[in-house]
Amino acid sequence: MKYKETVKVVSQTCLADGVYSMWLSTENIAGEAAAGQFISLYCQDGSRILPRPISICETDREKKAIRIVYRVVGKGTEEFSKYTEGQEIPVMGPLGNGFFKKNKSALLVAGGIGIPPMVQLAKELKQEYGCKITIVAGYRDCKMFLKDDLSKYGDLYVATEDGSFGTKGNVIDVIEENRLSADVIYSCGPTPMLRAVKAFGEKHNIETQISLEEKMACGIGACLACVCKSRETDDHSHVHNKRICADGPVFYAGEVEI
Amino acid sequence: MNTKVNLAGVEFKNPVMEASGTFGSGMEYSEFVDLNKLGAVVTKGVANVPWQGNPTPRIAEVYGGMLNAIGLQNPGIDVFVDRDIPFLKQFDTKIIVNVCGKTTEDYVEVVERLSNEPVDMLEINISCPNVKEGGIAFGQDPKAVEAITREVKRYAKQPVIMKLSPNVTDITVMAKAAEAGGADVLSLINTITGMKIDVERQTFAIANKTGGLSGPVVKPIAVRMVYQAANAVNIPIIGMGGICNGEDAIEFILAGASAVSVGTANFMNPRATEEVVKGIEDYMIRHNIDDINSLVGIVK
Numbered sequence: 210m211k212y213k214e215t216v217k218v219v220s221q222t223c224l225a226d227g228v229y230s231m232w233l234s235t236e237n238i239a240g241e242a243a244a245g246q247f248i249s250l251y252c253q254d255g256s257r258i259l260p261r262p263i264s265i266c267e268t269d270r271e272k273k274a275i276r277i278v279y280r281v282v283g284k285g286t287e288e289f290s291k292y293t294e295g296q297e298i299p300v301m302g303p304l305g306n307g308f309f310k311k312n313k314s315a316l317l318v319a320g321g322i323g324i325p326p327m328v329q330l331a332k333e334l335k336q337e338y339g340c341k342i343t344i345v346a347g348y349r350d351c352k353m354f355l356k357d358d359l360s361k362y363g364d365l366y367v368a369t370e371d372g373s374f375g376t377k378g379n380v381i382d383v384i385e386e387n388r389l390s391a392d393v394i395y396s397c398g399p400t401p402m403l404r405a406v407k408a409f410g411e412k413h414n415i416e417t418q419i420s421l422e423e424k425m426a427c428g429i430g431a432c433l434a435c436v437c438k439s440r441e442t443d444d445h446s447h448v449h450n451k452r453i454c455a456d457g458p459v460f461y462a463g464e465v466e467i
Numbered sequence: 468m469n470t471k472v473n474l475a476g477v478e479f480k481n482p483v484m485e486a487s488g489t490f491g492s493g494m495e496y497s498e499f500v501d502l503n504k505l506g507a508v509v510t511k512g513v514a515n516v517p518w519q520g521n522p523t524p525r526i527a528e529v530y531g532g533m534l535n536a537i538g539l540q541n542p543g544i545d546v547f548v549d550r551d552i553p554f555l556k557q558f559d560t561k562i563i564v565n566v567c568g569k570t571t572e573d574y575v576e577v578v579e580r581l582s583n584e585p586v587d588m589l590e591i592n593i594s595c596p597n598v599k600e601g602g603i604a605f606g607q608d609p610k611a612v613e614a615i616t617r618e619v620k621r622y623a624k625q626p627v628i629m630k631l632s633p634n635v636t637d638i639t640v641m642a643k644a645a646e647a648g649g650a651d652v653l654s655l656i657n658t659i660t661g662m663k664i665d666v667e668r669q670t671f672a673i674a675n676k677t678g679g680l681s682g683p684v685v686k687p688i689a690v691r692m693v694y695q696a697a698n699a700v701n702i703p704i705i706g707m708g709g710i711c712n713g714e715d716a717i718e719f720i721l722a723g724a725s726a727v728s729v730g731t732a733n734f735m736n737p738r739a740t741e742e743v744v745k746g747i748e749d750y751m752i753r754h755n756i757d758d759i760n761s762l763v764g765i766v767k
């Protein structure tokens with residue numbers, strides 16, 4: 210079930226240059242959210258008419274709260290970064306499908322602002338299955354975020370593009386350097402990274418799930434803005450255009466062309 | 468208080484519908500909106516065969532509006548008839564099917580396929596700016612508008628709404644052409660062709676380069692065109708373009724629209740359609756209006 214509700218900012222902190230973390234108290238969303246799902250946040254400024262899709266980073270069912278972690282990249286996220294405790298935000302969620310959690314050893318591979326959904330995923334995998342969890346996080350530089358949140362749930366390996374921390378290079382470099390492997394790969398991040406992760410999974414014959422991004426309008430599968438090329442025909446139009454907001458954002462890597 | 472309106476013999480419980488392409492066939496939005504509360508559901512454009520649509524990115528936000536070039540992706544009439552019509556029949560609302568095509572034969576094929584279906588009206592989209600053939604190719608030439616209207620009317624069992632393009636010099640010429648071809652109702656406006664360039668990446672914001680502008684930013688243009696069209700023809704008009712609330716809807720009605728459609732506003736608020744219905748009722752109470760029809764076109 211999806212909800213349109215007004216959530217309230219519980220707290221907002223800056224995690225690193227331009228990256229913010231916000232806990233939001235919700236009525237219904239926290240109770241139903243699954244790892245890998247997202248919410249759409251509506252801006253207060255009427256000139257920005259489309260809601261912004263942001264992944265759910267963490268869920269606290271007891272406090273009925275969800276956490277989002279986002280990077281300021283434009284006017285909408287800049288507006289969010291100014292919100293303080295008590296600010297009300299109209300949102301819709303939880304949206305999308307979420308990761309397909311398996312009781313198997315897991316390799317979580319995330320880059321940049323694709324890292325946030327991995328926190329809840331690692332938490333759920335650990336709590337629900339207690340399976341072996343290895344996490345690879347790629348950052349641009351030493352301005353890292355969510356490192357401690359992730360290392361609570363698994364063995365964390367870090368790559369930085371400039372080599373200022375961990376392995377110099379990208380997530381695949383860390384994986385190869387440390388000969389990391391698992392039964393299932395869960396991944397979220399920029400498209401070039403997802404392409405490399407997909408190729409890695411194919412090469413080593415590992416089930417790989419990737420979370421995709423596209424510009425969205427409705428966020429619920431009605432407008433057909435956010436499609437990606439899929440191997441199988443899609444449920445909506447019976448062509449090969451799966452809707453990232455409704456059929457995704459998580460897909461088996463072999464299912465989509467990226 | 469009467470909110471019922473009658474368009475070409477079809478009675479709607481209120482003048483509010485949603486605009487084609489922004490609401491699918493209502494399935495997704497039915498989680499947020501009680502479809503029974505709407506005058507009608509207008510479906511996404513449907514063609515004789517499935518269409519892939521355009522490459523992504525298909526949309527871009529602009530100040531107070533958006534550009535889209537979805538490219539009329541749709542499952543084709545067979546899936547539509549089997550899946551979407553039975554879904555919509557569960558609700559106490561009218562069904563308007565929006566029809567698109569690349570050739571006159573395509574349109575006629577869909578219209579004929581729908582002739583025995585429980586559909587209340589057909590809306591013929593001759594104004595989509597985002598596909599090369601068909602769509603707008605028909606909508607910018609008055610002779611073509613009249614000809615395709617006449618062809619469609621020849622095969623249609625339901626009343627026909629011709630959906631006009633705002634991408635013309637004189638909307639009254641197109642409105643009169645559709646009326647001459649036998650249109651029962653007109654709807655306008657479709658989106659206005661626009662462009663956005665991402666200055667940081669130095670590329671077009673949407674893959675199709677151009678896209679259709681919609682949302683609050685287009686409302687003054689839409690109101691002007693509805694006003695002009697309403698004063699040029701004697702058939703009813705469904706007005707749309709940027710409607711977000713009851714007052715916006717009333718503005719179109721005062722300009723001459725007998726009914727209204729809510730499009731982009733659904734993206735701004737999934738309950739927008741229901742709120743427009745409520746907003747119109749509130750306005751009528753506030754202004755002591757007994758019958759919504761008494762407001763149509765009274766601002767001259």
Ligand SMILES: Cc1cc2nc3c(=O)[nH]c(=O)nc-3n(C[C@H](O)[C@H](O)[C@H](O)COP(=O)(O)OP(=O)(O)OC[C@H]3O[C@@H](n4cnc5c(N)ncnc54)[C@H](O)[C@@H]3O)c2cc1C
Pocket residue numbers: 247259260261262263264265278279280281282283284285286287322325326421422423424425458527528
């Ligand atoms: C499923 C999903 C999950 C996401 N999760 C996160 C997250 O957890 N943290 C985070 O920082 N970002 C996330 N993003 C990206 C986030 O949606 C954009 O950064 C944000 O919309 C930018 O808004 P803006 O107004 O600041 O930027 P602008 O560039 O001013 O936005 C203009 C328009 O483009 C859209 N847009 C811009 N960039 C993107 C993008 N990358 N993806 C989709 N739409 C975009 C905006 O929504 C808006 O409609 C996610 C995107 C998707 C699709």
Ligand SMILES: Cc1cc2nc3c(=O)[nH]c(=O)nc-3n(C[C@H](O)[C@H](O)[C@H](O)COP(=O)(O)O)c2cc1C
Pocket residue numbers: 426432486487488489511512535537539565592595630656657658680681682683685707708709710728729730731732
């Ligand atoms: C994403 C999107 C898809 C659309 N698809 C269609 C369509 O399939 N057929 C059609 O006749 N109009 C289509 N339109 C145009 C709308 O029905 C409407 O005429 C236009 O957007 C103006 O109204 P608005 O400002 O309220 O959105 C589409 C508009 C949008 C934004």
Ligand code: FES
Pocket residue numbers: 424425426427428429430431432433434435436452453454455
């Ligand atoms: S955003 Fe409308 S279908 Fe995905």
